[in-house]
Amino acid sequence: MPRSPTTADAFTAIAETRRREILGLLAEADNGDDICQRDVSWLVEKLGWPQPQVSKHLRVLLKVGLVTVERKGKHRMYRMNGIKLRPVFDWVKSYERFWEHQLLRIKDRAEKLQREADIKNQSYKKEPS
Amino acid sequence: MSTTETPVLRSFEIKKDIFIAASPEIAFQAILEELGPGSVMPDGKPFPMKIEPWPGGRWYRDLGETGGYAYGHLWGHVQVIKAPTLLELTGPMPMSFPAINHVQYRLKAEDNGTRLLFAHRAMGPLPEDLQAGMDKGWGHAVGRIKQVAEAKTAK
Secondary structure, three states: OOOOOOOOOOOHHHHOHHHHHHHHHHHHHOOOHHHHOOOHHHHHHHHHHOHHHHHHHHHHHHHHHOOOEEEOOOOOEEEEEEHHHHHHHHHHHHHHHHHHHHHHHHHHHHHHHHHHHHHHHHHHOOOOO | OOOOOOOOOEEEEEEEEEEEOHHHHHHHHEEEHHHHOOOEEEOOOOOOOOOOOOOOEEEEEEEEEOOEEEEEEEEEEEEEEOOOOEEEEEEEEOOOOOOOEEEEEEEEOOOOOOEEEEEEEEEOOOOOHHHHOOOOOOOOHHHHHHHHHHHHHHH
């Protein structure tokens, strides 16, 4: 079964870590008004990546509808399109919740075991030889 | 014989990074216990599993027998085990459709504890129940991805 290209849909496009970072920044900026629109320069400054790299990822996100673009003077202003993300996160979120819960339990269990081991070691040291 | 349109494969990656105030040996022991008899669902319901801690060992739900027939669900196999630094599991997990999953727990000793780097990578067709709702809006996505980005930025 062939792997779908990165521009096939929102799901495959977002599988790439750097594109998720771009979306994260656009989401953070999104307060519902025009200020939430950002141009490439703003993203380059925030991410610290070369502009061609940012532009390449923006083209993919634009193609699958994860961002929208509007021209304002010389600038192309990008904005996140949250509705398109739903099929991605509906699948991921149940697993993410499961793992977050499990990792916290691992942490709690390990730290409890460590405390018990430390107490045991201290009691050994206190015993006269 | 039947034929179908070739489904598009989807993939995702979940990565977590936590600090545990315990030695790698104890943290590794805790992982095996939480993957095994100590497993609990996020709603608090006990979900005991079995894990065989050796290469090729099974990670599965053993639901006993009903009417003389075995009941259970294989979640995966141990792909790599290098106690106390690495555990990798591969298999279908709870996905009852043709999917590939890879789960990795990597432990690194740090001052006064252990750094646990976790990753779950999955690939397969989008579950049918989610395909049915793909055209509906979902405001939570924005919040979720913001959290992901903030977590990455904080590192």
